[in-house]
Amino acid sequence: DTEVTQTPKHLVMGMTNKKSLKCEQHMGHRAMYWYKQKAKKPPELMFVYSYEKLSINESVPSRFSPECPNSSLLNLHLHALQPEDSALYLCASSQGLPNEQFFGPGTRLTVL
Amino acid sequence: AQSVTQLGSHVSVSEGALVLLRCNYSSSVPPYLFWYVQYPNQGLQLLLKYTTGATLVKGINGFEAEFKKSETSFHLTKPSAHMSDAAEYFCAVSDQNTGNQFYFGTGTSLTVIP
Numbered sequence: 001d002t003e004v005t006q007t008p009k010h011l012v013m014g015m016t017n018k019k020s021l022k023c024e025q026h027m028g029h030r031a032m033y034w035y036k037q038k039a040k041k042p043p044e045l046m047f048v049y050s051y052e053k054l055s056i057n058e059s060v061p062s063r064f065s066p067e068c069p070n071s072s073l074l075n076l077h078l079h080a081l082q083p084e085d086s087a088l089y090l091c092a093s094s095q096g097l098p099n100e101q102f103f104g105p106g107t108r109l110t111v112l
Numbered sequence: 113a114q115s116v117t118q119l120g121s122h123v124s125v126s127e128g129a130l131v132l133l134r135c136n137y138s139s140s141v142p143p144y145l146f147w148y149v150q151y152p153n154q155g156l157q158l159l160l161k162y163t164t165g166a167t168l169v170k171g172i173n174g175f176e177a178e179f180k181k182s183e184t185s186f187h188l189t190k191p192s193a194h195m196s197d198a199a200e201y202f203c204a205v206s207d208q209n210t211g212n213q214f215y216f217g218t219g220t221s222l223t224v225i226p
Contacts, residue, residue, distance in 0.1 A: 004155075031212045042202055042216035043156070050212055090155055094214075098144030098163045099206040101214055103155035 004104035006091050012110045015081060021107050023074040023091030031055075032074040033101065034066060035090040043090055049074060081111045114139060116205050118217035126225045131175075131190040133220045135203030138184065145186040146204040147177055156202065162186060173197070198224045 004025045013019050023032065031050045035043035048056035049068040057066075063085075065077040074091055088108055092101040119134040137143055144163050148156040160171025167179040173196075177188045186203060203217040 006155075033212075033214075040200065040219065040221065042219050045214070048212050055212065088153070092156075094212065097206070097208055098161065099210075099212060099214055100144075100146065100158065100161055101156075101204075103148075103157070105155045106153070108153060 004091055004093055004102050006089075006104035006107050008107060009105070010108045010110075012112065013078065013081065014112050015083075017081075018077070018079045020078065021076040021089055021091075021109075023076075023104055024072055025093040025102070025104075026072055027093060027095070027102065028071075029093035029095040029102070030071060031094045031099075032068065033092040033094075034064075034074065034076050035092065036085075037088045037090055037106070047076075078109075081109075083111050085109065086111045114143075114205050114207070114210060114213075114215040116203050116215050116217035118201075118203050118220050120220055121218065122221045122223070124223040124225060125193045127195055128192050131188070131193045131197065131222065133188040133201050133203075133222065135177075135186045135188065135217055136184055137186065137203075137205045139205065139207050141207050141209055143205045143207045145177075145179060146206075147171065147175070147186075147188050148202045148204060149173075150200045150202065152199075159188070159201075193222075193224045195224050195226065198222055 034046040037043045047066040067075040088106045091104040117136045147159040162179045
């Protein structure tokens with residue numbers, strides 16, 4: 001299984017809602033990533049988990065809260081988002097060097 | 113930190129013409145280089161990668177790229193463009209010093225004209 005899955009595909013939420021994005025991989029990869037991507041721009045790194053521990057947090061606002069329950073799962077909890085947080089949220093995983101990243105299909109998030 | 117430059121944010125080619133997308137990187141150590149393709153509202157799909165060995169690498173969908181250390185380049189080519197090649201293309205780099213970090217170029221949007 002060389003696939004990274006993400007749910008939901010689409011999410012519309014209000015600024016007072018709480019929602020979660022889910023990512024799963026069964027390739028045995030020990031690093032997992034959350035990226036935010038705006039249209040026609042490269043993915044921007046948000047968080048990196050390495051061996052289930054948060055290793056990189058790229059100064060992301062606290063309204064985004066990552067969680068890694070186990071080595072196969074990665075969640076992104078969302079609360080009190082702003083309209084400018086609307087974007088495609090991508091999950092990826094990798095295993096050691098050369099650090100090739102395997103991407104999921106993304107969740108298209110719209111904040112009203 | 114690494115930097116990746118993709119010259120030309122938009123490239124248009126005629127169907128059947130050569131595709132050339134440019135990528136230059138900065139790295140003081142041997143890099144690992146990647147090209148990804150992204151179709152609208154989808155994730156990124158790996159086209160090809162260079163790690164070690166042969167500098168000309170072949171990927172999926174007829175694409176290939178050549179690692180030129182002297183020019184710090186990893187340009188992507190395809191001899192004959194197809195309509196289905198229209199997409200966003202990202203060059204990316206990592207190396208043994210960047211840990212889990214992965215650095216993307218700004219992307220090139222490829223349009224194929226019938």
